[in-house]
Every structure is written in structure tokens, then in C-alpha cells.
Amino acid sequence: MTEQPRAVLGRILNDLGSTLIEVVAGEADPSRAVTGVLIQDPLDEPARLPGAVVLGVGVYGSEPVAALIERAAGLGAAAVVVRSPVPVQGPVSEAAARTGLTVLGLTPGASWAQVAALLRSLLAVDELGTVGGPDDADGAEPLAGDLFALANATAGLLDGPVTVEDRGGRVLAFSSRQDEGDDARIATVLDRQVPAEKLRALEANGAFHALYRNEGPVFVEGISARPRVAIAVRAGGEILGSIWVVVDGPLSEDRTQSLHEAAKVAALHLLRHRTGEDVERRLRADLLATVLEGGTHAPQAAVRLGLAVQPACVLALAVTGEEPAPDRVAAGQRVAEALALHLSAIHPRTAVASLGGVTYAVLPTSSDEQALRVAEAFLCRVGARVPAVIGVGRLAARPAELRRSRADADRALRVLGSGRSPRRTARLSDVYAASLLEELTDLMAAEDDLPDGPVVRLRAYDAAHHTALTDTLEAWLSTFGDVIAASAAVHVHPNTFRYRLKRLAAVAGIDLGDPEARFEAMLQLRLRPPNP
Structure with a gap:
């Protein structure tokens, strides 16, 4: 089996270029490996992540951009993204030439959150690589790359910009040449979601009804400035999504057949991608369980999760309340997904998994006080609609100490869930006496004493x-x-x-x-x- 492919700068430029980003300074090395996404914060020292793309949110002007380039180069970054127009002359071009860093301009109107999500989705699938199976070719390409490549190939065959969308109108991949579409298409790509008013118009027009009833392409006009041709992506009787092409009129017979073939290939990618997400989720849960339990395999598991290079704390989250068990489990799954998303925005190397009814997260951080603030901020965002509590473990300087950090988090979590404390988040040191009372109660019950x-x-x-x-x-x-x-x-x-x-x-x-x-x-x- 060959080594799994890694994301490179050239592929990101091909997938996101012309619509979202462009090279404005420095020489872009297409083969430069990209490992993650960092969002700059002038008040916080970011984690060193060699090969990262640094997003310069709120950085404007030649001097601040040049300073960001120097800072990113010190972190070993692969590229810097700042909002266009970028003042490339003078300090910016000099800093780019001196550091060898590529400076990318983000098109006006594009959402930083969506750009970060796009980059992370590409990188996540690249890290997963191909979903293994005995019939898979050793040289298979990454799934996300295949889906974007399929969109570009389809756009070339049908001579129009293409998007691949799920059933909710979320954009999974798109081709180049989106600037040739209309305002609605550009807004869709920038937001990675079909606008709500367009979805309602398509529903009222019967477009979705026709799309899901017919095996072939559906011609849609009168919704946007330019017509569309769409085809449902099916796997057996299940509709996985759809392909949408901006066109000038109905397709010829040859182009109709090409779109049919594209939908079949897209179905394979979407199925494999969905399977891959399930496999990755189970794999990360197993690796995290190994890290938290300690033992001889824990250091290797920590390396695979990217948790071996800096201190971290364990967070333990559980849903409390009197709801029936199925409702509590469903609420736990939702809040676990929300926690994973929240932590991924703070640090790219967090690991989150649900084990035995508790959601555990390992958060790289410099202190347990900072981890406590992160937990408090998350529950503040969740609000009272989900009765969740979070225990925070001690700071683990190395992976071997994460087991004890988990034990601390579990003890704090038990106190929070027992009602002994009115708090929703706590370290063990915050509720130590109450934790001892819980353990003494257990001892008395166990010994009937x-x-x-x-x-x-x-x-x-x-x-x-x-x-x-x-x-x-x-x-x-x-x-x-x-x-x-x-x-x-x-x-x-x-x-x-x-x-x-x-x-x-x-x-x-x-x-x-x-x-x-x-x-x-x-x-x-x-x-x-x-x-x-």
C-alpha cells in the first residue's frame, strides 16, 4: 500500500481559487504540504503548527499584514490569508520575499468561518485518506479531492460552473469558473449553502419534487438570473444529494449522458465519504480511549491524535436531568458534536469522543484555568436548553499524565452531576471536599458500614x-x-x-x-x- 496523500497548497488553490482566494504576494509552491488552519489572535500566542494556513481575520494595511507574515513564518506556516484588496507593494511584498511565505487574498464578501470550514474539511478528509477496503486501489485519491475534481471535470464537459450539494442545500464541492454564474450562485458558494429564499422558491416551483422523482436531469429556470440543470445523486433508493450546473439552456443528449455518469461517480464518493466519517469517528474514539486509560500503547495513540507535543487537560462532559434515557442520549450526542466543533475552533489538535455515556475531550492548553474558561464559555453558549456539566482535569505535561487528568475530570464531573454543587463547570480542586464525601458514601455503601x-x-x-x-x-x-x-x-x-x-x-x-x-x-x- 502506498503512503496516504497529504494536502498540498496547489490542490487548495485549485479547489478554492478563482472564487474564494488568489495569490497576491510571494511564490506559491504547489507541492508545499498543508497541515492545518490557524486563526491569528494578537492577544494570544498561537500553537506552533508547521505547514498551517494562517487566517488573518481583521488584519488590514501594509504594516499589520507584513507583521502577520513575519509572525506566521516564525510558526512555520505554509501560507497567510488576508482580506482583499491587499496592499502588496512595499512592506508586504518585502516580507513575503524575505520569508518565502505565500500571501493569499480572500475575496470581499466571503465568510471567514466558511473559508475555515472549507479548509478544515479538505484537510480532514486528506488525513483520513482512502477508506480502506480489500477492493480499493492502493493509489486511490483522497475523497474530497475526488469530489472537487469531479465538479471541475463536470464543469468542463457541460461548459458551466458546477456545485455538488447534499439534500439540505449545503455545498459539498464546487468547480472553478463560479464567477461565470449569477449572483445567487456566487452567494451559494461563498456561504457553502443555498440561500433560504432560493430553497423556498425551488420548493414552491416544484423543482425538488421533479428532481427527486426523475432519474434524469431537470431543467430549472425562473428562479435565478441564469437557468440550472440538476440531477439527483442516488445510491439504490436513497437520495444522497444533487449536482447543479449553471447553463444557458437544456442539455444536449451527449451532455445529458455526461451528467448521468457524473451523478453515478458522485454517489460512490458520497457513500465512501460518509463511511469514512464513521470509520474516522470510531478510530479517534478508540485512540482517545487508549490515551485516557494509559498503558504501553498510550504514547503511540497520543502521537496519532497529535497530542504528544504540548501540555493538555481532559474535559469530561455529561448531560444531567430527569429526561428518559433515549432523550438524554440524543441530547448527549448533540452537545458532544457541538463541543467538538467549539474546541476545534480553539485548537486544531483537540480530540473528542464519547465513552460510556461521557464525552471526553483532550484540549491542548497552557493551564487548567484556561481549560476551565473554555468549558465555561462553551456551556454559556449552549445555555440552559441542555442541562450539561463539565469536569476539568489537571494539566498533563505529557501524554502519560492524561490518565490522571481524566480521573480528576471524572471526580469533578460526578460532584457536578450529583447536585452537591450549583456550578456547571469545575476542576477537582474546586469541589475537592464534595468529591471526598461522594467517595466516602461509596465506601460506606460498598462495605455496608x-x-x-x-x-x-x-x-x-x-x-x-x-x-x-x-x-x-x-x-x-x-x-x-x-x-x-x-x-x-x-x-x-x-x-x-x-x-x-x-x-x-x-x-x-x-x-x-x-x-x-x-x-x-x-x-x-x-x-x-x-x-x-
């Missing part, structure tokens, strides 16, 4: 006589013996509260003046009583 003490006697007395002496004791201890504050907390008169104190002392056999007795009572009150 519930002590017979004052609190146990009070609870039994309350259950038999329908009194509230246990609440009285807890209020008194919680207010450091302040009868006025304690009586207000349980909504009784201070004299009544004093009488109850005397009564509970007699029933429980506790000396409230003894500090050791008070400590033991406070500890037992905070231990969860065993299930009946």
Missing part, C-alpha cells in the same frame, strides 16, 4: 414521628449556632427553635457543646443517606 450515630437516630425519629429535628440540627450547624438566623431559616420562632434543640440533643444523644460531636454530625449530614 453505615455508622449508628446521632444523625442516624434523628432521621429515624423524624421518620417515625413526622418531626423535623434533623432539619433543625442542620440549620443550627450551618449558621454556627446562631439561633436567630437558624430559626429564620426553618421559619419557626426562636423560642420554638431553642426547644427543638434541647429535644434533638436528648433524642440523638449528642452534646452540642462538643466540637468533635458537632464535626461528626456535620459530616454525616452531608453524606447521602443510602437508598431504602
Whole structure:
């Protein structure tokens, strides 16, 4: 088997060029390997990722662009992308020549988020390579490259710009020459999504109904400035997506046949791509489980996940609440996908997988405080619609320490899920005492070793006589013996509260003046009583 292909700058320029980006300074080396995407932040030191494409969001003017080029070169970047028009004369061209870095201009109106998503999707599929199978040729090309190449080949055969879309109108690949289309097509490619008003117009026009009913191409006009020809991409009885071509009129017989053939090839790519995503997801979950469990294979798994070169923290996320198990599982899957997307925007080498009902993430970072802020920001974005909590592990300086970071995250997560803390995110150090109480409760339950003490006697007395002496004791201890504050907390008169104190002392056999007795009572009150 040959070595799996890697993304190169030339292929990115071919796939995204003419519509989204163009070379504005420096010499573009088509064979230069591209390994990831970094978004520049002047207030944060980015991770060193040799071969990355650096997105200069908000960088304008010759001096700031030149400074970005120098900074990116120091990180070993392959190229820099800044918003066009770019002032290429003077400092920019000099910095590009000095560093050998390629400077790309992003067309006005294009979304930085969509460009980042496009680049990352291309790189992700390249890293996956071909989806292995005994019948696959060793020299097969990467899936994303095949789909973009198919779009370009189809555009050449039909003499019009092409997009390959899923059933929701999301653009999966597109050809060059999109500038020859109309405004609606250009907006579709820039946003990687058919505009909502166009989708509604196509639905009202019956275009989708005709597209999904017919095996052959459908001619669509009156929706945009220029007509379209579309064909559904099918695999058996399942519709995977569609191919759309901007044309001047209905296709000839030869071009109709070419579009038929293109749809068959596209179906193979879409099926293999979907299979590849499932395979990659399972593979990354297995690798992450190996890293978190430790052992002899953990270092190699960390290298394969790209987690071996810098410190990291483990995050553990779970969905709480009273929802039925199927609803909770579905909510967990949605929030896990959202967490993976959120973390990928922060660092390109995060790893996320769901293991045993908990979603674990390894986040490269410089401190557990920073990891905690990331977790808080994510749950703030999620809001209250998903009752999720996140435990944060200690900083692991090397992969072998990630196992202990996971243990910390699990212990913090358990406290957050038990209701002992009102927080939604925490490190173990933030909830350490509550974690010890959880473990002590487990120990007592495992050994069936519930002590017979004052609190146990009070609870039994309350259950038999329908009194509230246990609440009285807890209020008194919680207010450091302040009868006025304690009586207000349980909504009784201070004299009544004093009488109850005397009564509970007699029933429980506790000396409230003894500090050791008070400590033991406070500890037992905070231990969860065993299930009946």
C-alpha cells in the first residue's frame, strides 16, 4: 500500500481559487504540504503548527499584514490569508520575499468561518485518506479531492460552473469558473449553502419534487438570473444529494449522458465519504480511549491524535436531568458534536469522543484555568436548553499524565452531576471536599458500614414521628449556632427553635457543646443517606 496523500497548497488553490482566494504576494509552491488552519489572535500566542494556513481575520494595511507574515513564518506556516484588496507593494511584498511565505487574498464578501470550514474539511478528509477496503486501489485519491475534481471535470464537459450539494442545500464541492454564474450562485458558494429564499422558491416551483422523482436531469429556470440543470445523486433508493450546473439552456443528449455518469461517480464518493466519517469517528474514539486509560500503547495513540507535543487537560462532559434515557442520549450526542466543533475552533489538535455515556475531550492548553474558561464559555453558549456539566482535569505535561487528568475530570464531573454543587463547570480542586464525601458514601455503601450515630437516630425519629429535628440540627450547624438566623431559616420562632434543640440533643444523644460531636454530625449530614 502506498503512503496516504497529504494536502498540498496547489490542490487548495485549485479547489478554492478563482472564487474564494488568489495569490497576491510571494511564490506559491504547489507541492508545499498543508497541515492545518490557524486563526491569528494578537492577544494570544498561537500553537506552533508547521505547514498551517494562517487566517488573518481583521488584519488590514501594509504594516499589520507584513507583521502577520513575519509572525506566521516564525510558526512555520505554509501560507497567510488576508482580506482583499491587499496592499502588496512595499512592506508586504518585502516580507513575503524575505520569508518565502505565500500571501493569499480572500475575496470581499466571503465568510471567514466558511473559508475555515472549507479548509478544515479538505484537510480532514486528506488525513483520513482512502477508506480502506480489500477492493480499493492502493493509489486511490483522497475523497474530497475526488469530489472537487469531479465538479471541475463536470464543469468542463457541460461548459458551466458546477456545485455538488447534499439534500439540505449545503455545498459539498464546487468547480472553478463560479464567477461565470449569477449572483445567487456566487452567494451559494461563498456561504457553502443555498440561500433560504432560493430553497423556498425551488420548493414552491416544484423543482425538488421533479428532481427527486426523475432519474434524469431537470431543467430549472425562473428562479435565478441564469437557468440550472440538476440531477439527483442516488445510491439504490436513497437520495444522497444533487449536482447543479449553471447553463444557458437544456442539455444536449451527449451532455445529458455526461451528467448521468457524473451523478453515478458522485454517489460512490458520497457513500465512501460518509463511511469514512464513521470509520474516522470510531478510530479517534478508540485512540482517545487508549490515551485516557494509559498503558504501553498510550504514547503511540497520543502521537496519532497529535497530542504528544504540548501540555493538555481532559474535559469530561455529561448531560444531567430527569429526561428518559433515549432523550438524554440524543441530547448527549448533540452537545458532544457541538463541543467538538467549539474546541476545534480553539485548537486544531483537540480530540473528542464519547465513552460510556461521557464525552471526553483532550484540549491542548497552557493551564487548567484556561481549560476551565473554555468549558465555561462553551456551556454559556449552549445555555440552559441542555442541562450539561463539565469536569476539568489537571494539566498533563505529557501524554502519560492524561490518565490522571481524566480521573480528576471524572471526580469533578460526578460532584457536578450529583447536585452537591450549583456550578456547571469545575476542576477537582474546586469541589475537592464534595468529591471526598461522594467517595466516602461509596465506601460506606460498598462495605455496608453505615455508622449508628446521632444523625442516624434523628432521621429515624423524624421518620417515625413526622418531626423535623434533623432539619433543625442542620440549620443550627450551618449558621454556627446562631439561633436567630437558624430559626429564620426553618421559619419557626426562636423560642420554638431553642426547644427543638434541647429535644434533638436528648433524642440523638449528642452534646452540642462538643466540637468533635458537632464535626461528626456535620459530616454525616452531608453524606447521602443510602437508598431504602
